[in-house]
Amino acid sequence: MILVLAVIGALLVGAFLLVIAGANPIVAYRAMLVGPFSSRYGLTETLVKTTPLLLVALGIIIAFRSGILNIGAEGQMMIGALCGTAFALAFPNLHGAILLPATILVSFLGGAFWGGIPGWLKAKLNVNEILSTIMLNSIAWQLMIYFLRGPMIDPKERSYGTGVPQTQQLPHQVWLGRLLPRTRLHWGIIIAIGLAVLVYIFLWRTSLGYKMRAVGAQKEAARYAGMPVERLLVLAMALSGGFAGMAGMIEVLGIHHRLMDGISAGYGFSGIVAALFGQLHPLGAIPASFLFGALMLGADMMQRAVAIPAAIVFTIQGLVVLFVVGTDIFIRRPDFAQRLFRRRRPAARKEGA
Template identity: 70%
Template sequence: MKTSFKAQIITLLIAVLGALAVGAVLLLIVHANPFRAYEAMLFGPFSDLYGLTETAAKATPLLLVGLGIVIAFRSGILNIGAEGQMMMGALAGTVVALNLQRMPGILLLPLTLLAGFAGGAIYGAIPGSLKAYFKVNEILSTIMLNAIAQQFMVYLLRGPLIDPTEISYGTGFPQTQQLPESIWLVRLIPQTRLHLGFVIAILMAILVYIFLWRTVIGYRLRAVGAGPQAARAAGINVETGLLSAMVLSGGFAGLAGIVEVLGIHHRLLDGISAGYGFTGIVAALFGRLHPLGVIPAAFLFGALMLGADMMQRAVAIPAAIVQTIQGLMVLFVVGSDIFIRKPDWARQLLGIKLLKKKSAMGSYPNNQSPPLVPK
């Protein structure tokens, strides 16, 4: 029995309302008006051009990171190293851009983006090959590699890459000088932060969709994710599959990093990854691990993050409430997913009598997710 569209929406709404209801208690304790708070949080991002463009600007890195997560996940890897891969991509792109400043922008921009992708890809190749050839679990290696990337980036930013004026003024803040304006990603609407990267991200989503479902390599990757043993039996090189998945996954995170640099900050500075590495995972999973599904999911998450910050300002509450409510949303929505995936089982849970006709296993969508931790 397929869950109807209406039922899906109702489930999602109930889950969100549930999270908000719990959050309201927290708000009431600090004497904040939950209605005003939620008004700012839910409608703020959509109420004007500023909110909408800012949401899209936030959705851009989320989408790019999310695409990488989708590729990895489909190949049977949970990539929680996107934070580090973003930093490495941003670093690689920035180094290229700073050293080839004289090059015309039309050439330098693609080169910088490519370098960003390559930086992330190489950093993704590390856990990829460790997993494929040394059986080092990717959760372990990526957690460690995130911390390493953070230190490595700060080292370069305060040393070889630092903006010379930071030294001459003695402020010493670890950031590079501004990149040449010729390679900034064009702002699509003046006076907003919506930049060309948003379009790039959407194009990439389509590209990844075609790659995963319309090419042989994409098929192989998905086969590896669906079952390594079966894939091997079918003559697919599982190791190469795992490695290429992580290379691509890291590449997209790296692209997200350099797009943030070129579109938002115009220079590299600490804090560039801004937690997108983790929220990107959530966005990817909410997008049903489908490249096109990640588009609305990233947009929704961008709005949620922005709206939550707006709520903090609307009713003057501790910033920590924002994170609490975001966490609640994730828990409620992911928890409610079963009502969509397996309505029968969920009904049984609720004590409602199981429908007579036991549904086929088809309650999973076609693109059923592979087991999270591959064997």
């Protein structure tokens, strides 16, 4: 209930902005809230966005549960997709039943490598992971561009001289099938949900998962208990990066069918939000990713419905994040509200500044 109030609160502040922009907030919000749920287009596009969000979120959850905040998913997506695409293009004649899983596996390994770097740097050399992942995001982007306009560019782009940085199309047998005709909904969503269940089993039903959570909960205690804390940290980051890498590859396999610039589309960051909205629980991440996907799509649809500057989309998403995360305390500790008013903190009045 509080969560709903939070979302409504965010939308009210957003409505204020809409009015300033000269748009009718009722029409706008109708498009935003109804759009993603009311049509075949809306629902499928929401699920299209859910897929990478969920995969990234799963990686974030593994890292977070092990005590690391991975903000490098953006770069891990790119490297994963880059490796997977290179692999699929290198073996165009393999049968789909082999090539598809192998491609996804390679993308997982690529992402795991890129995620493992900050993990290793942290474990061995004490390099803070926030620093290294921010830097590695930029590096990954430049690397990807280098390969896309250089060694891996579509030969057609080269022969015609247009030089658009994209690879040629992947062999058809690795394309993920569409679930519904005339939509972009593809098998990726099923894969993602299946993996969410697997991650849940891994973290809560295996001893390795238990150890990783132990490191996240009480690092020193885990060390005293004889767990290889450093190795577990590297592993957690590698797994986290691997999921992001798969997210990138599945976007390529399901939607674009070739690697091009911009496929990570900010999922690396929104996936963190989805993970935290889902209580850092693999199964909770499923509805959280769906709703966050709906919010992203709905805000875009709203912008198109009432023709307002696109920047407002980001603003309203930010507001929702702030309100939801801000009110989380009232859910965690039901007595918090009373205490807040009893103690009468002066700053408590400054909501939504």
